[in-house]
Amino acid sequence: MKRSRNVALVLLGAAAFGVAGCVEEKTEAAAFESKESCLAEASPGGWFSAADCETAFAEAQVLHEETAPRYESRELCEQEHGVDACADQASSGGGGGFFMPMLMGYMIGQALGGGGRVMSQPVVRSAGGGFATPDGSTKIGALNGGGQIRASAFAKAPVTKGLAPMTKAQVQSRGGFGSSAAARSAGG
Amino acid sequence: MQRIPLPERPDWRAEAEKLGFTFADMYGEPYWDETSAYSFTLQQVEDDIEDPCTELHAMCREAVAAVLASERLMARMGIPRPHWDLVAASWQADEPELYGRFDLAYDGKGPAKLLEYNADTPTSLYESASFQWLWFEQQQAARVLPQSTDQFNGLHEALVARFAQIFAADTDVHFAAVTNAPEDYATVETLAWAAREAGLGAHYTDLDKIGITANGQFTDSEDRVIGALFKLYPWEDLLRDPFADHLAGAGCRFIEPAWKAILSNKAILPVLWQMFPNHPNLLPASFIDEAPADLLASRHVIKPIFSREGQSITIYDGKQVLEAATARDYDQHPKIVQGYQALPEFAGMHPVIGAWVVGEACVGMGLREDRSLITQDLSRFKPHFIEG
Numbered sequence: 001m002k003r004s005r006n007v008a009l010v011l012l013g014a015a016a017f018g019v020a021g022c023v024e025e026k027t028e029a030a031a032f033e034s035k036e037s038c039l040a041e042a043s044p045g046g047w048f049s050a051a052d053c054e055t056a057f058a059e060a061q062v063l064h065e066e067t068a069p070r071y072e073s074r075e076l077c078e079q080e081h082g083v084d085a086c087a088d089q090a091s092s093g094g095g096g097g098f099f100m101p102m103l104m105g106y107m108i109g110q111a112l113g114g115g116g117r118v119m120s121q122p123v124v125r126s127a128g129g130g131f132a133t134p135d136g137s138t139k140i141g142a143l144n145g146g147g148q149i150r151a152s153a154f155a156k157a158p159v160t161k162g163l164a165p166m167t168k169a170q171v172q173s174r175g176g177f178g179s180s181a182a183a184r185s186a187g188g
Numbered sequence: 189m190q191r192i193p194l195p196e197r198p199d200w201r202a203e204a205e206k207l208g209f210t211f212a213d214m215y216g217e218p219y220w221d222e223t224s225a226y227s228f229t230l231q232q233v234e235d236d237i238e239d240p241c242t243e244l245h246a247m248c249r250e251a252v253a254a255v256l257a258s259e260r261l262m263a264r265m266g267i268p269r270p271h272w273d274l275v276a277a278s279w280q281a282d283e284p285e286l287y288g289r290f291d292l293a294y295d296g297k298g299p300a301k302l303l304e305y306n307a308d309t310p311t312s313l314y315e316s317a318s319f320q321w322l323w324f325e326q327q328q329a330a331r332v333l334p335q336s337t338d339q340f341n342g343l344h345e346a347l348v349a350r351f352a353q354i355f356a357a358d359t360d361v362h363f364a365a366v367t368n369a370p371e372d373y374a375t376v377e378t379l380a381w382a383a384r385e386a387g388l389g390a391h392y393t394d395l396d397k398i399g400i401t402a403n404g405q406f407t408d409s410e411d412r413v414i415g416a417l418f419k420l421y422p423w424e425d426l427l428r429d430p431f432a433d434h435l436a437g438a439g440c441r442f443i444e445p446a447w448k449a450i451l452s453n454k455a456i457l458p459v460l461w462q463m464f465p466n467h468p469n470l471l472p473a474s475f476i477d478e479a480p481a482d483l484l485a486s487r488h489v490i491k492p493i494f495s496r497e498g499q500s501i502t503i504y505d506g507k508q509v510l511e512a513a514t515a516r517d518y519d520q521h522p523k524i525v526q527g528y529q530a531l532p533e534f535a536g537m538h539p540v541i542g543a544w545v546v547g548e549a550c551v552g553m554g555l556r557e558d559r560s561l562i563t564q565d566l567s568r569f570k571p572h573f574i575e576g
Contacts, residue, residue: 009207009314009317009318009344009378009381010206010207010208011207011208011209011210011314011373011374011377011378069402136411137411166402173399173400174396174397174398174399174400175396175397175398175399175430176398176399176400176429176430176431176434177364177395177396177398177419177421177426177429177430177431178366178367178395178396178421178429179396179429179430180424180425180426180428180429
């Protein structure tokens with residue numbers, strides 16, 4: 001009556017988690033610093049063509065304009081994207097200007113299932129080094145390379161165009177928990 | 189209650205390693221120690237530990253309601269005032285608790301006395317729920333323990349049932365712990381195991397990798413939004429971290445709920461004593477500035493309202509210090525006074541009983557013992573069994 005049917009639980013380390021979670025679908029992807037570097041890699045036998053490079057680049061430019069983060073100050077933008085990675089966007093319709101990370105290149109991805117149009121996503125610089133998609137959710141170390149990444153990296157980021165630029169308090173950040181711990185471990 | 193020398197399982201270290209129980213030795217000392225075990229009668233377990241702890245938890249819930257109803261008491265809890273509403277709202281919304289551990293002084297004879305309630309971030313869950321049970325099964329199989337023996341250990345089943353009760357099926361729950369703390373990690377993994385068995389999704393993130401999105405939701409180390417978070421990190425620290433102001437609006441359900449900030453707090457001990465004076469399972473306790481002369485004249489313990497692993501605790505006989513914890517990281521916090529209850533001594537060791545509460549019921553126990561009168565981080569975990 002006091003008994004447990006518990007079996008010997010194996011502690012696997014972090015690998016134990018996420019087993020029951022979603023295993024994300026992956027797709028073939030490549031990142032380029034320019035349309036030209038994409039064109040140089042395109043081949044009739046490959047998964048993307050020269051025409052794919054053209055349409056994906058045009059799409060990335062539009063997406064960057066629509067979804068790249070907007071900051072109220074250069075300082076804030078550079079904090080997130082690094083020094084000299086941001087451009088002043090003087091407002092054309094009156095009101096204040098704002099700062100956006102510059103388009104540094106784009107990622108193209110094979111459509112899930114193999115057929116159909118390639119997917120496109122602009123990339124901007126990331127403060128810690130490397131590059132990131134507009135919402136920061138996918139980070140890539142270097143441009144002009146390729147490999148398998150999760151397909152959700154190509155999901156369109158929330159539209160920022162027309163919204164007020166982010167203040168310091170709104171900027172996505174990390175590391176806001178854990179600093180008050182007095183002890184080496186938090187339990188007891 | 190006895191401390192009985194027993195042969196160790198010859199291969200337990202290999203077994204521990206195989207199972208990932210990497211902290212069976214800590215700081216060069218054994219932490220898991222099965223050279224002896226504590227035995228109890230069924231009556232001792234049921235009448236002196238199980239039922240009183242279920243009652244103590246019910247009393248604690250009454251005390252939470254009383255504290256929330258009193259500005260004077262809330263001011264004693266060390267909870268930053270801007271977050272009082274968050275704590276109160278979690279109680280008013282009846283946010284369910286998952287687990288906690290009462291630490292008790294008990295010698296097998298008199299009533300068990302509550303030393304404190306680790307109601308927010310108790311660890312030692314893996315060794316209590318799983319490795320202790322494995323020890324019991326294997327020692328029975330090896331005929332070291334008779335077939336008629338038992339163990340007070342319904343922890344795992346209770347955790348599975350509780351997770352299934354408080355979350356809808358397939359809910360994704362994140363588990364966060366401090367990076368590189370194996371004991372903490374083992375506790376969250378044990379909980380995640382139970383959560384998965386209950387049909388939930390379990391994801392891990394290091395606590396310091398939690399991020400915040402532009403619209404105020406918490407994200408994990410892979411930028412997935414966190415809708416439900418088990419955090420092995422105390423509320424009193426969460427409420428002082430840079431992200432504290434995001435807690436209320438993050439749309440995130442916390443386990444333990446915010447009202448546990450009131451319970452896992454030694455300031456609850458004077459409140460319990462005021463509400464339930466002379467209760468057999470309570471020790472006299474008072475806020476230090478209200479302490480009656482007779483409490484301070486006799487043997488007593490001074491504890492900070494926040495403290496882990498026995499830190500910053502001092503035992504006095506009147507004005508004379510009998511024993512003081514060596515680690516004092518919590519010295520700056522407000523203090524309470526508690527009547528001194530000598531821990532029993534078995535073969536030179538002082539055991540403390542950790543009685544586990546899951547949901548609102550006591551469902552199992554584990555013991556730690558220490559040479560010192562203050563159970564600190566060098567204490568050893570000891571298995572127990574119920575005599576047949």
